Every structure is written in C-alpha cells, then in structure tokens.
Amino acid sequence: MNGGDGPKSYAKNSEYQKQLLGYSKKVMNELIQQQLDVGSNPHFDPCNPFRIADFGCSTGRNTYIAAQNIIEAVEQKYESNEEDPQVPEFFVFFNDLVQNDFNTLFNYIHSNKPNYFGAGVPGSFHGRVFPKAFLDIAHSSMALLYLSRIPEEVKDRKSGAWNKGRIHYSCSGAAKEVEAAYSTQFRKDIESFLDARAEELIPGGLMVIITLGILDGVLPSECSMGLNFSILGSCLEDMAKMGIISEEKLDSFNLPYYYTSQMELETLIKAHGCFDIARFEKLPTPFRQVVHDIQTVVLSLRAVTEGLFEEHFGKDVIEELFQRYAEKVGSHPVLYDNRYRTDANYFVFLKRKTYTSKPGT
Amino acid sequence: MNGGDGPKSYAKNSEYQKQLLGYSKKVMNELIQQQLDVGSNPHFDPCNPFRIADFGCSTGRNTYIAAQNIIEAVEQKYESNEEDPQVPEFFVFFNDLVQNDFNTLFNYIHSNKPNYFGAGVPGSFHGRVFPKAFLDIAHSSMALLYLSRIPEEVKDRKSGAWNKGRIHYSCSGAAKEVEAAYSTQFRKDIESFLDARAEELIPGGLMVIITLGILDGVLPSECSMGLNFSILGSCLEDMAKMGIISEEKLDSFNLPYYYTSQMELETLIKAHGCFDIARFEKLPTPFRQVVHDIQTVVLSLRAVTEGLFEEHFGKDVIEELFQRYAEKVGSHPVLYDNRYRTDANYFVFLKRKTYTSKPGT
Numbered sequence: 154m155n156g157g158d159g160p161k162s163y164a165k166n167s168e169y170q171k172q173l174l175g176y177s178k179k180v181m182n183e184l185i186q187q188q189l190d191v192g193s194n195p196h197f198d199p200c201n202p203f204r205i206a207d208f209g210c211s212t213g214r215n216t217y218i219a220a221q222n223i224i225e226a227v228e229q230k231y232e233s234n235e236e237d238p239q240v241p242e243f244f245v246f247f248n249d250l251v252q253n254d255f256n257t258l259f260n261y262i263h264s265n266k267p268n269y270f271g272a273g274v275p276g277s278f279h280g281r282v283f284p285k286a287f288l289d290i291a292h293s294s295m296a297l298l299y300l301s302r303i304p305e306e307v308k309d310r311k312s313g314a315w316n317k318g319r320i321h322y323s324c325s326g327a328a329k330e331v332e333a334a335y336s337t338q339f340r341k342d343i344e345s346f347l348d349a350r351a352e353e354l355i356p357g358g359l360m361v362i363i364t365l366g367i368l369d370g371v372l373p374s375e376c377s378m379g380l381n382f383s384i385l386g387s388c389l390e391d392m393a394k395m396g397i398i399s400e401e402k403l404d405s406f407n408l409p410y411y412y413t414s415q416m417e418l419e420t421l422i423k424a425h426g427c428f429d430i431a432r433f434e435k436l437p438t439p440f441r442q443v444v445h446d447i448q449t450v451v452l453s454l455r456a457v458t459e460g461l462f463e464e465h466f467g468k469d470v471i472e473e474l475f476q477r478y479a480e481k482v483g484s485h486p487v488l489y490d491n492r493y494r495t496d497a498n499y500f501v502f503l504k505r506k507t508y509t510s511k512p513g514t
Numbered sequence: 515m516n517g518g519d520g521p522k523s524y525a526k527n528s529e530y531q532k533q534l535l536g537y538s539k540k541v542m543n544e545l546i547q548q549q550l551d552v553g554s555n556p557h558f559d560p561c562n563p564f565r566i567a568d569f570g571c572s573t574g575r576n577t578y579i580a581a582q583n584i585i586e587a588v589e590q591k592y593e594s595n596e597e598d599p600q601v602p603e604f605f606v607f608f609n610d611l612v613q614n615d616f617n618t619l620f621n622y623i624h625s626n627k628p629n630y631f632g633a634g635v636p637g638s639f640h641g642r643v644f645p646k647a648f649l650d651i652a653h654s655s656m657a658l659l660y661l662s663r664i665p666e667e668v669k670d671r672k673s674g675a676w677n678k679g680r681i682h683y684s685c686s687g688a689a690k691e692v693e694a695a696y697s698t699q700f701r702k703d704i705e706s707f708l709d710a711r712a713e714e715l716i717p718g719g720l721m722v723i724i725t726l727g728i729l730d731g732v733l734p735s736e737c738s739m740g741l742n743f744s745i746l747g748s749c750l751e752d753m754a755k756m757g758i759i760s761e762e763k764l765d766s767f768n769l770p771y772y773y774t775s776q777m778e779l780e781t782l783i784k785a786h787g788c789f790d791i792a793r794f795e796k797l798p799t800p801f802r803q804v805v806h807d808i809q810t811v812v813l814s815l816r817a818v819t820e821g822l823f824e825e826h827f828g829k830d831v832i833e834e835l836f837q838r839y840a841e842k843v844g845s846h847p848v849l850y851d852n853r854y855r856t857d858a859n860y861f862v863f864l865k866r867k868t869y870t871s872k873p874g875t
Contacts, residue, residue: 202645242645246633251624255616259636263612270645272607272633275620284563284603284631 170215170295173363176436177500178222181361184502185226188431192234196355202244204289208278209296210247212257219292220245243269248282251275279345283353291350294363300409301342304334308405320386321408323379339411343421351427356507367412368497376496388477398466406465428503436498451479531576531656534724537797538861539583542722545863546587549792553595557716563605565650569639570657571608573618580653581606604630609643612636640706644714652711655724661770662703665695669766681747682769684740700772704782712788717868728773729858737857749838759827767826789864797859812840
C-alpha cells in the first residue's frame, strides 16, 4: 500500500473499499443485533472495555469508518438490553503489517477525535497478534485477498506451475497449475488466519470479513481484475521486449492476490470448524453505476500495487509502467463492458463457537 | 524527539536514559515482588493478559528495555505464587504523542521478536488514553519533565515572568517569576497525569516513574542542564545579535522542561491522594564515571531538542546553532567540574489505592 496522505496514497485512493463498507453497514448492524449475546455471555462484562480489532487496517479513513459502524451497532445492542442498558467504553485496535504507515493512520484517527480508545497493533494476521480470548469483535475488509507469500512453484522454471511472462494466475493464457498453486496458498492462509482469530476472540465473539472474490464458476481471466492484470502484465512484457526490464525479472514477479469463490471460502471456513457462518452474501460492486474515470481506475490500482512493482523492478520503471497501463486500459473495453464484471465482493459474518479449541486438536 | 534511526535520532542518542533504566532495575524488581498482589487481588485474573503501559515511550530501545525489565519481575512474582504459579500472557502498550515516530518504534520492537503482544497508543498522557481500570502496571521514564505547554506569561512582555532573551527558567539571570510560572504548569501537568493514570490503573495497580530533577535546595542555574541551556541560549543570543535570527523569535522561545525537586514531586503526589508512595529515591547520575565526549553530549542534547528549535527558528539555523554550542561547551567547565553536577534522577514507585476515585470528588 502507498503510505502517507499524498495524491497517490492508498488513503486518498480507496473509494472502492469505502463503498463496500457502506453496502455492508446495514446487514452488519442487523447481524450484530441478532448475534451479540451481551445479556447472556459473561465475557461481555460491562466493567471491561468492548474490544474491536480491524485486521489489515492500512492507513486511511476506511478503517476509521469500519470501527465507527461496528461501535454504532454495538451501542444500539447494549442500549436495547433492558436489564442493563449501560454501554461500555470501546477500545479499537488497528492491525496491519509492521511496514504499514501507522504514523499516517494515527494522525488521521486522532484528527477525527474518535469517541473510543485506539491502538495500533503491528504484525501479520496470519499469526497471533493478541492475547487469548481478548477480542469481542474482529473485522477485516479487503485484506484476506492478499496472500502471505507467492507460491514457490510459480517462480520455478522446472515446475508445471511456472508462470512465465505473466504477473498473476488470472492473466490471459496462464496454466491451470498456476491457479492451483495460488489456491493452495490461499487455503493455508485462511487456515492460519482463522486459527489465530479463534484463539484471540472470546467464545461467542463475532467476526466480519469483507473480501474481493469471483463468482462461482467464472474463469479468473474473465473477471475485471484478471483483465486489468493482463493489461498491466502486457505493459511489462512490452517493456521486457524493449530491454527496459529483464525477462528474468518479469518471470520472477507475481502479484500476491487471490480471488476466492463463495463455494471455496465457505468450504474452508466450515472445514476449519471454530466458527459458525451466520451470513455469507454477495455485496454490490462499486463503480458499476458511475461513468468510469480512467484516472480513478489507474490511481486505485496504483495505490495498492505500486509498492510491489517498485520493490521488484526498482523505482525507475514505475512511472512508465502506469503511463503505459493508463493508455492501454483507456482504449480497452474492460471498463465499459458489463460482461467482464464478474468479480464479486463477499460479506461474511462469523461467530466464534463456544468450545475453546479446534475440534480434534 | 528526533525520529528515525539515523546518527542524530533519539533512538541512537539515548544512552543516558538507558543507563537510568539499568540503575532502577534491581529496586523495581524488589518492589514488584513486595507490592504486586497477584494472589489476593481479583483484578489480576490469570485468564486475562497482564497489561503494562509505557507512557512517553519515544522510538527507541529504552522502551523495549523498560518493558522487558517489568515483565521479568512480574514473571518472577507469578512463579513464586505457590497456589497458582501460572504466568499470564503479557500485553505491552507503548504510548506517546501522535507525532511520535511509531513506525520506527514498531520496526525496532518487531525486529527483537518480543515474547509479549505489543501495541502503540497515540495520545497525550495528560489525558485518558486507556479505558477505565485497564492497566496493571504503568511506567514512565524521562517523560514527565516535559511540560504539556509553555506558560503564557513567560512569553508576555507585560508580565513579570517575561523571560526576555533566555530559553529556559534555568538560564543564568532568569527571574524567579519565570521559574514560578514553570512550576505552576508542572503542578497542573502532574495532576492531569495522575488523574488519568488513577482511572486507567486497576485498584492495587503499580506505577514506576523515573524523572530527571534537581536536588532539594539547589538553584536551577547551577545544575548541569541549567548550565547547558545557558550556553545554548547564549549561542542564540549571539545569532540574534548577528541578525541570523530575530530578537523577537528568541524572546518568544522557551524550552518545555521542568526539573522538579524530590520535595516538590512528593508533595504533589501526596496531595493528589490516589497513590501510595512505596519508594522515592535518587538514582545515580549516568556519565559521571566516564571521560566526557563532547560529541556524545552534543548529540544527546540535539536528539531531544532539535525538533523544538527547528519548529520555532526554522531548519536553516539548526546546524549553526549546534556547531556554536559544541564549540562553547567544549571550552566550558560544565562537563569537567563535579560542583555543577547537582541534577538528580528520581525513581518513584507508586501503588494505586483501592478506592476508585479521588478523595473528595
């Protein structure tokens, strides 16, 4: 993610992610009213602060909005508890990788004078970042699609999953084995994420996941992101042919994103066994109703991917890469043709089961 | 504080502060064994993580060392509890102002693979930054000497406390009224600090304060810092005379530090009423036994003060100011004469009384 607060920052280019939070607000509120057992669960002690964590918070206003939405819903739930309508204090924990720009995040949160206590928690959410049974509600929006690592075999020329000349499994012409390698890594990542959250959440604690995925049965190369990455990849291919980057550099680069289907994610959560699925539904896709602005599309993708390209290919090629991308994407039907819009945003509402460890462990 | 990890950073120039933590380790450990009621205080529930906060943590290794020292002592105390020797998980909270460089702090802590969960808590410790009764132990080292603001009257030419041409009340020739104005501000700051911690600590919770002060009865202008600030101020005076900075700029600048005496701080804590003083003692003064190295002295002072000078006088004059200071201090007896070493480092160990609010409120 691009840190800071400048025109190319993630903070300034995450409108898509913000709209998803808006779409999910109502259903999340309904489910919190239904599923939060404030009266009956002794873990929700009104003498303790109510503890919320946002996993993969990044630096901008979206994590602030997510926290506000959850707090509003929890307040409503407490206030409706006739036996004890006392609302607890709130403590919100913002988690992201150590490299995240927490300075920018803290400045943003602070300048909005939040009505809760706030803390930043650095560390990978694929491991434990909180003590046992510490959290009441966990939230993660648009973060689980990032793989913790690129599967080794897609960079291995001896493997059938070698993704030569392409930057993602969704790029046009990628072998099925490449997607399979990504899928295996995603399964491991979901398991480690759920393992950690199962320990950190109180029994009966809740978890909201919003993630970008793909409709069941759709080919990755036919979803918007697949098409975007094909175009971005073809720009790098052009630059390799012109000798601006080396072919070897291109072959060893792959984007760390995975677009799950509803069926795949549901199966993984059920197999994990520590969470009940209270709701799994598709959210509307932002930007559908508006006239597409090339600049917005380019900046949105750039804010999220620039750091990855810079780290691998060096700072010097970034400007040229995104200029080429802007030219190609502007003349490509991807932005104007609804047939291509087969990506999907999933809203998943989970409840930590009340036994304390994974079945069979 | 200078952020980052470069040669002029606070992280690399805080050996003095580190040595104080070393001096206090043994006595702090002894007092934690005596005062931490893990067996009898129901607030220390082994199912909950043990919560420690460092107030005014800054960016470097000292906050890491402080946390380690406390954790070692608490572990020892739990292990010696024969009825239930189970050691809880630890959650350490690093607090400083929003402007603190938390990115550098998190990188440092993470690279040391701590055996506790860690979080950054941005916000002024003169107000609440944690929920009620959330903390088991609070710690603050070399942070309470920073005033939350400069008293208005020292910048007011109509006031008897106007500190014309000087940068601190400890500078040679400053009026008594200037010191009195600083002292009044210090009293307010200690009160707001203790008010907030009294709410945040559990009943029976502990607090360690290490602060730089002055021996009872000593004149501020006779302590090392007073002499250092007199020299630094005289460099600015020279620069004002040469027209490098304006006289008005110099008159409106004052350093936000206050050096309390034992008598003054003890009186304020007792008057506050929420804490019992378990120990109040003087720590040895670091750097006494070693041959003084001008470069170390200059960098230590620069790491702490540079930001303040830069904000007020602009970036351009900093290099010249500290060059002039290095020249003057190198030829001045302050570093070589023990008569001048009448500053004092105080170690204060407090215990939150078990009633929940301030007497009379």
